[in-house]
Amino acid sequence: MLIGRRYRLKLDFGQAAYAERTAGICRAVWNAALDQRRAAAQLNRGRTEDRAVWPSFASQCRELAQAKRTEPWLGEAPSHCLQQTLRDLDKACRQHGVWRVRWRGKRRWEPSFRFPDATQIGEARRLGRHLGAVRLPKLGNVRFRWSRPLAGTVRNVTVQRDGRHWHITFCVENHLAESAPNGQPPVGIDRGVVIPVAASDGQCFEGVGMRPGEQRRLGHLQRRLAHQRKGSNRRRRTVRAIGRVYERVRNRRADFCHQTAHTLTTEHGLVVVEDLRVKHMTASAKGTVVEWHGRKNGCGIIAVPAAYTSQTCSVCGHVAAESRESQARFCCQACGHQAKADVNAAQNILALGLRASGRGGVGVGPPMKRQPPEREVARAAD
Numbered sequence: 001m002l003i004g005r006r007y008r009l010k011l012d013f014g015q016a017a018y019a020e021r022t023a024g025i026c027r028a029v030w031n032a033a034l035d036q037r038r039a040a041a042q043l044n045r046g047r048t049e050d051r052a053v054w055p056s057f058a059s060q061c062r063e064l065a066q067a068k069r070t071e072p073w074l075g076e077a078p079s080h081c082l083q084q085t086l087r088d089l090d091k092a093c094r095q096h097g098v099w100r101v102r103w104r105g106k107r108r109w110e111p112s113f114r115f116p117d118a119t120q121i122g123e124a125r126r127l128g129r130h131l132g133a134v135r136l137p138k139l140g141n142v143r144f145r146w147s148r149p150l151a152g153t154v155r156n157v158t159v160q161r162d163g164r165h166w167h168i169t170f171c172v173e174n175h176l177a178e179s180a181p182n183g184q185p186p187v188g189i190d191r192g193v194v195i196p197v198a199a200s201d202g203q204c205f206e207g208v209g210m211r212p213g214e215q216r217r218l219g220h221l222q223r224r225l226a227h228q229r230k231g232s233n234r235r236r237r238t239v240r241a242i243g244r245v246y247e248r249v250r251n252r253r254a255d256f257c258h259q260t261a262h263t264l265t266t267e268h269g270l271v272v273v274e275d276l277r278v279k280h281m282t283a284s285a286k287g288t289v290v291e292w293h294g295r296k297n298g299c300g301i302i303a304v305p306a307a308y309t310s311q312t313c314s315v316c317g318h319v320a321a322e323s324r325e326s327q328a329r330f331c332c333q334a335c336g337h338q339a340k341a342d343v344n345a346a347q348n349i350l351a352l353g354l355r356a357s358g359r360g361g362v363g364v365g366p367p368m369k370r371q372p373p374e375r376e377v378a379r380a381a382d
């Protein structure tokens with residue numbers, strides 16, 4: 001099983017400058033290669049399929065090698081990192097199409113580059129209780145905070161900057177198979193605005209978001225920013241301070257996601273999540289985080305359509321928008337069942353999930369108007 005191990009790098013001044021430079025060159029290569037592919041797409045518009053000419057990964061690598069002769073600055077970056085950039089672009093274009101792949105803007109893109117070849121990477125050594133080091137091509141020996149063991153063989157290494165800190169991510173093969181099912185009971189979860197994550201057994205996970213002190217500080221900094229001259233050093237300092245506030249919030253949210261996902265997948269054998277189309281509700285990375293923890297802890301994950309789960313009674317199945325008294329309370333108009341709105345929704349999601357996974361058919365189903373009779377008949381025939 002491939003796992004990721006991420007550590008905070010402790011680059012010295014020269015290394016940080018070199019990392020920034022390398023990422024900048026990778027960005028330039030990405031943009032130039034994407035430009036080339038888009039130009040080709042425009043040329044191909046009038047042509048039939050068999051006469052279309054596309055740049056490939058191999059042809060772009062050849063052109064990169066030629067370009068290095070006239071543009072020596074390209075050679076400053078490790079060549080494997082540049083090739084990896086072209087490979088990533090090739091993959092992205094195949095998957096999403098040339099027009100959907102984005103430019104890497106200086107402001108919008110978090111600088112990163114990858115060393116794809118494990119033979120070029122030195123062995124990661126532990127130097128002290130909280131200190132590790134690894135030798136990377138051209139960067140030399142880089143030190144990082146040894147916060148956990150590597151636990152496996154390194155396949156490749158990615159260096160990236162997240163805000164003001166550089167991190168190193170080792171892709172590690174841990175020689176373990178995916179965990180067998182853990183045999184725990186199933187659970188449904190509802191992701192909401194009032195409570196970030198509510199489980200069908202009544203557990204609620206809360207405590208993320210910006211704290212009052214942080215909100216005050218952010219407001220203060222934004223007011224200060226409003227009357228600072230563009231391009232000035234003071235303005236840049238304020239922008240950095242704002243970035244630090246957001247960084248804390250981001251880290252806290254990521255930590256919450258991992259802890260919640262770990263708890264849910266160790267205490268349960270099946271987690272049913274709603275298949276939300278609105279990603280901005282809370283924690284967009286939630287889905288992938290849960291899946292990763294699920295694989296590790298032997299817990300299945302399934303997604304079900306979220307329609308009407310917040311308006312359906314989990315006891316009698318009655319659907320009414322009025323049952324949802326407020327954001328927080330649910331009170332059934334038909335049978336008088338009362339519950340926390342999010343927990344009620346989570347119970348509906350669990351019932352949908354059990355039905356979808358074939359673990360149980362009885363219980364609350366989706367509302368009648370979502371379940372046309374002919375489909376019921378088809379299912380009974382199965």
Ligand SMILES: [Zn+2]
Pocket residue numbers: 313314315316317318332333334335336337
């Ligand atoms: Zn009811």
